[in-house]
Amino acid sequence: MFNLTPTVVSREQVTPVHVRLRLSAPEIALAALPGQFLHLRVSAACDPLLRRPFSIMLTEPATGLIDLLVQVVGRGSEAVAAAMPGQSFDIIGPLGHGFPLAPSGSQVFLVAGGVGVAPLIGLAEALAEAPGEREIFSLFGARTESLLCCWLELAERCVEFTAVTEDGSIGETGLVSEALARRLQAPFPGKRVIYACGPMPMLTAIAAIGREADVETYVSLERWMGCGVGACLGCVVPAAAPSVERYLRVCKDGPVFPATALDWEAMPR
Amino acid sequence: MSAVDLSVELCGLGLKNPVMVASGIFGYGTEYADLVDVSSLGALVTKAVTLEPREGNPPPRLCETPAAMLNAIGLQNPGVEVFVTEKLPALRDFGVPIIVNVAGATLEDYVAVARRLAETEGLAALELNVSCPNVKAGGLHCGVSPDLTAELVATVKAACPLPLITKLSPNVTDIASIARAAVEAGSDALSLINTLLGMAIDVERQAPVLANVTGGLSGPAIRPVAVRMVWEVARAVPVPIIGMGGIMTARDALEFLLAGATAVAIGTANFVNPDTAAEVLKGLEDYCRRHEVARLSDLIGAAHQY
Ligand SMILES: Cc1cc2nc3c(=O)[nH]c(=O)nc-3n(C[C@H](O)[C@H](O)[C@H](O)COP(=O)(O)OP(=O)(O)OC[C@H]3O[C@@H](n4cnc5c(N)ncnc54)[C@H](O)[C@@H]3O)c2cc1C
Ligand SMILES: Cc1cc2nc3c(=O)[nH]c(=O)nc-3n(C[C@H](O)[C@H](O)[C@H](O)COP(=O)(O)O)c2cc1C
Ligand code: FES
Numbered sequence: 001m002f003n004l005t006p007t008v009v010s011r012e013q014v015t016p017v018h019v020r021l022r023l024s025a026p027e028i029a030l031a032a033l034p035g036q037f038l039h040l041r042v043s044a045a046c047d048p049l050l051r052r053p054f055s056i057m058l059t060e061p062a063t064g065l066i067d068l069l070v071q072v073v074g075r076g077s078e079a080v081a082a083a084m085p086g087q088s089f090d091i092i093g094p095l096g097h098g099f100p101l102a103p104s105g106s107q108v109f110l111v112a113g114g115v116g117v118a119p120l121i122g123l124a125e126a127l128a129e130a131p132g133e134r135e136i137f138s139l140f141g142a143r144t145e146s147l148l149c150c151w152l153e154l155a156e157r158c159v160e161f162t163a164v165t166e167d168g169s170i171g172e173t174g175l176v177s178e179a180l181a182r183r184l185q186a187p188f189p190g191k192r193v194i195y196a197c198g199p200m201p202m203l204t205a206i207a208a209i210g211r212e213a214d215v216e217t218y219v220s221l222e223r224w225m226g227c228g229v230g231a232c233l234g235c236v237v238p239a240a241a242p243s244v245e246r247y248l249r250v251c252k253d254g255p256v257f258p259a260t261a262l263d264w265e266a267m268p269r
Numbered sequence: 270m271s272a273v274d275l276s277v278e279l280c281g282l283g284l285k286n287p288v289m290v291a292s293g294i295f296g297y298g299t300e301y302a303d304l305v306d307v308s309s310l311g312a313l314v315t316k317a318v319t320l321e322p323r324e325g326n327p328p329p330r331l332c333e334t335p336a337a338m339l340n341a342i343g344l345q346n347p348g349v350e351v352f353v354t355e356k357l358p359a360l361r362d363f364g365v366p367i368i369v370n371v372a373g374a375t376l377e378d379y380v381a382v383a384r385r386l387a388e389t390e391g392l393a394a395l396e397l398n399v400s401c402p403n404v405k406a407g408g409l410h411c412g413v414s415p416d417l418t419a420e421l422v423a424t425v426k427a428a429c430p431l432p433l434i435t436k437l438s439p440n441v442t443d444i445a446s447i448a449r450a451a452v453e454a455g456s457d458a459l460s461l462i463n464t465l466l467g468m469a470i471d472v473e474r475q476a477p478v479l480a481n482v483t484g485g486l487s488g489p490a491i492r493p494v495a496v497r498m499v500w501e502v503a504r505a506v507p508v509p510i511i512g513m514g515g516i517m518t519a520r521d522a523l524e525f526l527l528a529g530a531t532a533v534a535i536g537t538a539n540f541v542n543p544d545t546a547a548e549v550l551k552g553l554e555d556y557c558r559r560h561e562v563a564r565l566s567d568l569i570g571a572a573h574q575y
Contacts, residue, residue, distance in 0.1 A: 001303040003543060041541065046489040046517060047336040050540060092304065092543070226331055226338065226540045229304070231296035233316075233342050234331035246324035247345065252300070268328045268480065 001095065001229070002027050007088045009065065018115065018149035019070045019081040020057075026064030028094055032056045034122040035098030035220055035256045038068070039228035041090035042076040052076040053225050053251070055119040055197075056094060057150075069150055071115035095228055096255050099123050099218055102193040104132020109215075110158065111180050111206055112140045113198020114147060117154055119220055120197055124157035135159055137183060141176025141202070145169040177205035184213045194218070200269050207259035217259040223250040238263035273557040274564040275550070277311075277531050279509050280432040280457035282366055282393050284532060286311040287565065288522070288550045291513050291536035292370035292396060292436070293317065293342065297356040298363055304543040307363040309550070311532060314460075315352075315360070317372040317398050320381045322348035327480040332469055337488035337515075338537060339467050341481035344372050349382045353389050366393035368434065376424055383429035395431050397422065397456075400438040400463045412438035412463075415450035422454035434511065437461040437502070439491075444498050445505035452506045459502060460511035460534065462495045488537040489515040496524050503529025503570055517545065519552020526553075526565075527572035 006025035014020050028038070039051040058067040070081045083089065099119070102108050108127060110120045117140055127134050136157065141164040142148050148163055148170070155161035163171030164179045172179050180194070192213075196206045197220040210217030226234040230252030239248045240263045248254065248261070275286040289312040295301055297315060307313065325345025332339050346352065352369075360367050369386055373379040379397070386392060399412035399421060411417040418435070426433050435451040437444060439462040448459055464485025469478040477483075495514025503510055512530030515537070516522050522533045538545040557565055 003304050048333060049336055049488055049537070050333050050338060090542075224329060224331055224333070226340070226537075227294075227300070228540075229300045229543075231300035232294065232331075232340070232540065233296075233325060233345050234340060236325070236328050236330060236345075238327070247328070266327070 001092065003090070003092050004028070005088045005090050008083045008085050010085055011083060014069070014149045015146055017072045017147070019072070020150065021068045021070060021080070021083060023066050023068065023089070024064055025066050025091070028056065028091075029059040029061045029064045029066050032059050032066065032094035033098035034126045035119045036094035036096050037255060038091045038093035039095060039225065040080060042079045048076045048079075050226060051092070051228060052080065053222075053228060054080070055220075056122060057118040058122050058125060058153075069115060069118040071149070092228060096251055097253065099195055099220070099256050101127060101130050102134055103191065104134060106191040106193055107135045107188050108137065109180060109183065109192070109194045110136065110138040110154065111176055111194060111196040111198070112138070112154065113176055113202040114142055115149065116197035116199070116220070117150060118197075120195060121150060121153045121157070123195055124154060128157050138162070139164060139176050139179050139183070141165070141179070141198070143167065175202070175205070177202055177209060180206060181209050184209065184215065192216070196220070200267065204264050204267060207262070207264050210259055218256050219259050219262075220256045221250050221254055225251055227251070237268070238266040273554050273562070274566070275554060277566050279511070279531055280394065280434070282312070282432065284311040284366065286550055287526070287532035288546045288553070289314060289368070289511065289532055289534045290539060290546060291534035292398070294536050294539050297352075298360045301539070301543055306547065308365055310365050310546055312366040312368055312393060313360070313363065314368045314396055314534060315370050316346055317344050317370045318346055318349050318352045318382060319344055319372050320349055320378045322346065322351065329478060329480055331484070332478045334467070334469055334486065335490060337486050337490035339469055339479060339484035339486055340464070341479045341484035343481065349385045353385065357389065357391070361391045367391065368394045368396050370396045370398050370436070371425070372398040376421060379421060379425050380428045383425045387429040387431065392431060394434055395425070395429060396434045396436050396460060397425055398436050398463070400436070400440070410438060412447065413441050415446050418447050419450040419454035422451050422456045426455040432457045434458040434460050436463055437498075438463045439494060439498055440466045445501050448502040448506050452508050456508065458509045458511065459506065460513065461502060462491070462498050462514045465491050465494065487515070489517055491515045492521060492524070496528050499525055499530050500528040503573065516549065517541070519549045519556060522549045522553060523556060523568070526568045527570070529570040529573060531566070531569055
């Protein structure tokens with residue numbers, strides 16, 4: 001874990017509300033695992049006050065570069081997305097537990113909702129580079145075609161890519177969880193693993209689908225954070241019985257959890 | 270000018286410097302160890318410890334408000350026994366004075382925790398959290414009543430020989446009267462302020478943001494309230510005060526010292542900048558040099574001579 005002030009080396013407006021930032025952060029590029037995140041200070045003043053968490057999308061240890069994908073939803077993300085090359089950010093990271101890599105021979109499903117695609121792109125890269133063979137399928141859901149940010153980055157790292165839009169503007173129509181359920185109907189003799197990141201209702205649906213299909217499922221959660229390092233207990237989610245602790249910290253115990261470790265009934269939206 | 274003397278005397282604890290971290294911010298010390306030189310702190314106050322383990326409030330537990338945040342963590346902690354056997358050894362290794370924040374639902378709870386801590390080595394002091402909902406007081410917290418505060422302080426003082434610091438709630442009409450009651454009952458020092466009761470509503474969902482409905486407000490927005498309360502309490506009682514509430518910089522810390530605080534605690538600012546305590550300390554030293562103050566403790570309460 002480091003507290004650094006890396007500089008932005010490039011900025012790309014991917015969609016009207018998504019910006020891809022490339023930062024020079026060699027320590028992070030070397031240390032980060034897919035699914036880990038950075039806690040970014042978004043203002044030098046007192047308002048907005050708290051840091052904001054952002055996933056590490058991709059790392060390039062050889063050049064020391066890392067990529068973030070930022071969706072503008074409020075003042076904090078707006079400030080991050082407005083960063084220009086040369087500007088630097090105060091970051092803490094890499095934080096949390098990332099995705100465990102599926103063993104060789106397994107069939108993998110990467111399921112992204114909106115900006116939740118970010119950590120899954122890094123995961124696709126890590127799975128592709130890991131020793132052995134894996135069959136990687138990806139499904140990317142968004143409200144409409146223009147919000148499928150960086151979809152090519154995901155598609156090019158997988159054997160099959162499926163776009164799913166709620167308005168049917170491209171790909172399959174409906175919810176990405178429904179598309180996943182359809183994929184899982186095809187039998188597969190080996191091990192299957194689902195990795196999902198997106199809004200809570202999507203993750204809840206996918207946890208249920210994974211449970212029903214008896215497929216190992218990992219979800220990456222988003223919660224408001226205070227410290228980001230496990231100290232304040234502000235970011236907790238309910239743990240499934242028979243965990244010793246009633247609550248788990250998204251920042252420290254997660255953000256990636258086995259879906260079976262969580263109490264989805266008591267999950268806040 | 271020769272080196273500035275940053276040490277302060279706080280109810281028998283000679284602190285090497287007056288900058289501590291506040292309760293609930295630093296966990297049990299280890300979480301920040303990668304980022305912060307914990308051993309350079311004046312003292313460390315733990316998250317509240319209760320007799321039995323507490324699971325805390327359901328989430329969402331925090332949200333941001335203008336220049337502040339609301340939290341409703343709800344005293345989540347593993348209980349005093351696990352604290353002593355599993356958390357304390359690592360904390361002690363930092364070599365800084367450890368102040369344990371004690372909370373409870375009944376007088377008996379507080380006493381049992383105080384007794385357990387009394388027989389534990391390596392603790393500097395207890396900080397009595399009087400802002401917890403109290404069963405006997407019908408859910409009201411003791412901190413709103415001078416009589417209940419006095420009863421709690423006297424009982425805990427009798428149960429544990431460690432220096433006792435009473436942490437005052439700002440959610441009262443007359444904080445000076447509570448401070449007087451605590452000191453008359455034997456409190457060796459006071460710390461203030463705890464969080465201000467607040468609330469936020471999600472207008473899209475038309476519902477409270479926090480699952481607990483209300484939460485405690487902290488951060489720079491509460492600083493003027495905290496400074497005013499330290500000022501009032503410093504005039505009312507002779508014991509040392511640990512001032513806190515929205516301290517982000519050395520300048521902010523100086524407000525508290527000048528208002529009468531002997532030490533300061535950094536809370537929410539740690540989330541924003543884990544290095545705040547070190548930067549505040551450095552800033553205090555620079556200030557003393559600039560103002561040719563040989564001992565930082567000479568600044569305590571200086572603004573009362575205006
Ligand atoms: C581990 C983790 C990884 C993340 N990775 C990314 C990423 O790669 N790219 C990205 O664009 N975003 C990511 N997020 C979400 C991002 O942190 C929030 O969008 C951001 O904090 C919003 O701040 P703001 O000031 O712009 O919005 P605010 O003004 O604070 O809020 C705007 C809206 O967003 C909601 N919101 C704010 N913060 C959160 C949060 N942390 N979780 C859920 N809802 C929230 C609020 O309810 C509000 O409706 C991640 C969150 C977590 C916890
Ligand atoms: C997340 C969080 C948890 C806290 N937990 C405790 C606690 O367990 N006991 C206590 O006495 N005060 C607790 N506090 C209050 C702080 O110690 C401090 O009094 C208050 O936050 C004001 O200081 P600040 O504005 O610098 O944060 C907590 C505050 C926060 C933000
Ligand atoms: S944000 Fe503080 S414990 Fe997770």
